Amino acid sequence: MKTFILLSFSLTLATGACSNSPGNKGGQGPQGHDDDTPPATELAEQNLLRAMELADDAIAHYFTGEGMAMARFYNPYTDVRSDEKGSVWMYTTAIEAVNAIMQALKTYDAHGQPTLHDTHSERYRDLLAQLYDNLAYYQGTFELTSYTQTREWTVYGVHRASSKGNANVAGIENVYDDQQWLVRELLHSYKLTGEPRYLAEAEYLAEYVLDGWDCTLDASGKENGGIPWGPGYTTKHTCSNGPFISSLVWLHEHYAKSNEEINHRYIIPGGKRETSVMKKRDYYLQFAESVYNWQKEHLLRSNGVYDDFMGGCGDCKIRYETIDGVRYRANTPLNDRVGPPYSYNSGATLSGAADLYRVTGNAAYLDDLKQLSDNSFQYFAKISDQLPGHYEYAVNGFNNWFNGVLMRAYIETYPIYNQVDRYINTFQQNLDYGFTNFRHNGILPHNLLQGWDNGNRNVEGMFAFTFAAEYALLAEYQLEKEP
Secondary structure (H helix, E strand, O other): OOOOOOOOOOOOOOOOOOOOOOOOOOOOOOOOOOOOOOOHHHHHHHHHHHHHHHHHHHHHHHEEOOOOEEEOEEEOOOOEEOOOEOOHHHHHHHHHHHHHHHHHHHHHHHOOOHHHHHHHHHHHHHHHHHHHHHHHHHEEEEEEEOOOOEEEEEEEOOOOOOOOOOOOOOHHHOOHHHHHHHHHHHHHHHHHHOOHHHHHHHHHHHHHHHOOOOOOEOOOOOEOOOOEOOOOOOOEEHHHOHHHHHHHHHHHHHOOOOOOEEEEEEEOOOOOEEEEEEEHHHHHHHHHHHHHHHHHHHHEOOOOOEOOEEEOOOOOOOEEEEEOOEEEEEOOOOOEEEOOOOHHHHHHHHHHHHHHHHHHOOHHHHHHHHHHHHHHHHHHOEEOOOOOOOEEOOOOOOHHHHHHHHHHHHHHHOOOOHHHHHHHHHHHHHHHHHHHHHOEOOEOOOEOOOEOOOOOOOEEHHHHHHHHHHHHHHHHHHHHOOO
């Protein structure tokens, strides 16, 4: 079985939010045609070069100052960036793009083609470090009473502060899914660079998120389970559970040959809070499977894709209980599954299923990933009426980023279920069409198939980085896939 991207996270180091290079200035990108696709190796290089061009232009257009303040929007026709700053979720997409490019460069080097790697890897490694250093503008500290303890945490808030470490992160000002996307990227960065600080931060944030797991017990003594959207919310979202599965699997793999231990906090009948010591390898895998099982049980629709969240709580205020004189968070019953489905929710869960199948060999995960791959494509991809041979995906709201998560899941699933190749190719077609026909001042429009909206040409910065990341993922995919 061939493994690539982040399908494996071993001890061997590589070297080298919910629904919440200058080039072609003023012109189009390099010419190309969908019906004249180059061979796989040429297409891989074209993809990687385009990824770097798009990422370099996005850095130049959206970031300002030594603190790398990220504008949320940029208009490539007026060359004006917005005063509004991107959220931490949006900022993380820049890290995602750099990680994806570094991964593709590393793969080129492994394939005996070191030139691109040797030319570009150091500057992207330096850029990655700068992005993490300035992530601290979103960082802050607060005290949280959770299901098992009261503790002070230093995490990442939704909004950027004026100075490092002073972001407002209390209550609804931080959400668990933002931390989860950062955990994923931190682990990827650690694998690529071997920098211990990335692993340490990933584990700290993972501990924080798991502190949000609802370990209260129902009437039968079973854990209620699920992770709320954030510590200030009671609804439990697909986006605050699904993205965490893969990262937990990777942490399990990292500690597979280690006896390092961790405290496991839980609740026993009667509400008493207990703590036991577990091997990290067992702890992380246990939670990966628990999160996956909760997600599947509560949020999978009859048509085989995932709904948005569990709600229906009536009075949705956070509840507390006092046990042995100590105050803890209590369960808030949730009765309704709420839509609509979004492509990233199914995509994140699909990635989790692929990782769980890879490390456990459990055939149930294999069945799940095959069904979810097919069902998600059937639900989210629509045959284009205007461009024969192309498939359209929703591009309103944040769907461009959502769709990128789904594409990445298909790529991660390919070594196990190669039928997704044709699904992946639809993203390649759409990116190439948009790059060839509509790229302006280094930026692609929200709608890759229809081009620029004459009324509003502001482009979300997170989309600019999403398109760069997609091209980098496709570069590696073309290099690594079976001929």
